[in-house]
Amino acid sequence: MNNVTKTLLGAGFAVAVAVFVQMSFGAMPNSGFLVMAAVFGAYMAMNIGANDVANNVGPAVGSGALTIGGAIVIASIFEASGALIAGGDVVKTIKKGIIDPAAFSGDPMIFVYAMSAALLSAALWLTLATYLKAPVSTTHSIVGGVMGAGIAAAGFAVVSWGTLGKIVSSWVISPIMGGVIAALFLYVIKSEILYKDNRLQAAKRMVPILVAIMSTAFITYLTIKGLKHVWGSITALLPFIPQTDKPTFGVALSFGLVGGFITYFYLRPRISQRVEKLEDNRTDLNKLFTIPLIFAAALLSFAHGANDVANAIGPLAAIYDAIANTQVSTQASIPLWVMIVGGVGISVGLALFGPRLIKTVGSEITELDQMRAFSIMMAAAITVVIASQLGLPVSSTHIALGGVFGVGFLREWLERNDMNEQRLKIKTHIDRLHELRDQLHNTSKGEKKLKLEAKITEEKARLKATKKELKESYVKRGMVSKIIAAWIITVPAAAVLSAIVFYLLKGIGA
Template identity: 70%
Template structure:
């Protein structure tokens, strides 16, 4: 499918959304701005699918557990399901409380301009980041957009700089937490399975425990982050549960423990059966993690759809609320059609433009296999749970990419411990190369021609050996160029989105006048 056709399909979705928005707003005053915001919302949703969703499925694809086509199908289904089943009924119109609502002077149209500008600015930045193969935070993009629109509307004084400071801190907190947790899990796998003399016996014992831990992590994560909308229905049905408005950490951990126990009982005999006919190789043991990775990709996609779809539809819901109530609200109900725009738009964007970032996350930062991808997925779930309970502002994108960095740097560190042996081997091989050169230089007569050819061929082979050893000594398991590009993109996300949003705000305001 060529790029022109993809863009036409994306444009077709945006046009369909525009027609629907126009049909429901009718002859309302300034109704054209809902149509415009709906198009921006559709564009934003597709860009979230193209950029953000890659973090959920990229490691599974890079490890070979899923094909790109399979990943797109699974993620599309579960992203849309998460948005429609467990997405919120109400969304904060001013993301993360970064600006004071009074900045808009109770003028709903100024608010509409700011939210529309935020949507378009965030979408444009995500589009550019995807083209640059840089996975960036969707949340930070929309935060930057709202920040820029708010400043354009009411000046710098209306910004909550303390909140912005926390968001800036997440640039460090998210990737470091994700990286450390992923590295710990990978080290456990290596030390408890791969470095053991009887790898199969170790795998038989450890893999069921790791899979049960994954089940616990994901069930806890989904309970906290994916069941908020349907929790009142659950507690009404299961009256023995605490009658709370949303799941508590204790209940989430309890669900996780129950799920882990059931998973362990189911998985243990199956792993034992698989291990019986396996070879004691890394490749064989890797296969034990394939099915857990597929489940992890599906569950991460569901949780992402339930939570991050608000990044696409929040400002659109805010515009709809402002135009229909003629006021500025800090919270707005999300109509079903708006949630559908978000869920379907994310799936379309993933299917059309997602493979570019899936490849980047899966294979262009560091080389992944199933064990490494498993560690990354575990880190993604556990870090979100820990951070949300500590009140730390983290980005799912930064966590996932930080986990990939952590896995790569751990591999590099473990390999560096063998550096002395490698250097000694290089010294020996360079000595052989020099002796071959000396022998070749001493052959001067025509009678030595055949010997000369033999020596030249041996020297050629030896040079390749030396070159390969030198390259392995210089090798970095994490591509430094990608690290620099991604970190730079993270740092400039908020300011770039803010500047774009401010410019778009003034254009929209001028156009309306």
């Protein structure tokens, strides 16, 4: 399917949303702005599917545990399910409290212009980032959009700079935590399985433990992030658990530990049987991690759908609430049609445009196999759990990419002493440099000295190029630099775009 066909199909979804909204709410005052906002919301949802979902399934695809087609099917089902089942019925109208609602002076139409501008600007930025193969945070995109519109409406004083500071700090905290935890798990796998004399026996002992830890982490993660919007309904069904508005860390961890113990005792005999049929090589050992990776991709997608669908439907629900009730609220109920636009839009965007970023995350930063991908998925869940407990601001996108970086850099560090072909080239260049320097030291003739200095310069250039080639074989430095630059630019880029769109919409509505 070529890009033109994909674009037309995406546009078709947006048009279908517009037709539905016009037919359902055409009699409302300012219904034209609601139709426009619904199109922007559908566009934003598709961009979330195209860009953000790659973090959940990219490692599984890159490792070969899933095909791109399989990943798209699984992620589409679980993203939509997470949005529709656990997405909640109420959403904050101002994402992350980045600006004060009083900035809109109680004027619902100014609020409508601002939220519409935030949606469109965030979506446009995500489209550009996807085109550039840069996975970025959709939450940061919408925060930047809301901030830019708020500044355009009421000046810089309305911005909560402390909140913005937390977001900026997440640019550092998220990838470092994700990278360290992913590298730690990969090191454990290498030291406790791959570096053992009898790797099959080691796998028989360690794989059930590792998968049980993964189960604990994911159930805890899913409870904290994926069920928080429907926790009231769960506590009503389970009166013996603490009756709180959101799941506490203790309850979530308890669920996780129970799931982990069940997973361990269920898997231990089955892993033992499976190991008996495997050869003692890395390819066969990798197979033990395939099914856990598929479950991880599904669970991450469910939690993402439940949690991050608000980036698309939050502003849309807020716009609908403001137009229907002619007032600005800090919270808005989510109509079913709005949730469907978000959930289906994410799946449509993933199916049409997701493969581009899935390939980037899965194979264009560092080479992944199932063990490395398993470590990254573990880091994605555990980092969010730890950060939630410590109150640290983190981004799931930055965590996942940090995990990919961490795995790549650990490989580079562990294998730095392996005398492979490239390292032999480096040794040859270094030996040649020493030889030329010795000749230069023992030469007094001017012309010969100049020739030797030129040869030394050439040899240094060759050595530098070979070292760069070696580093790039583990982690693509250019890709890492591009992604980090996109992270830093996301909030200000979305803010500037949003301010421009706000003034355009305000002019149209005047």
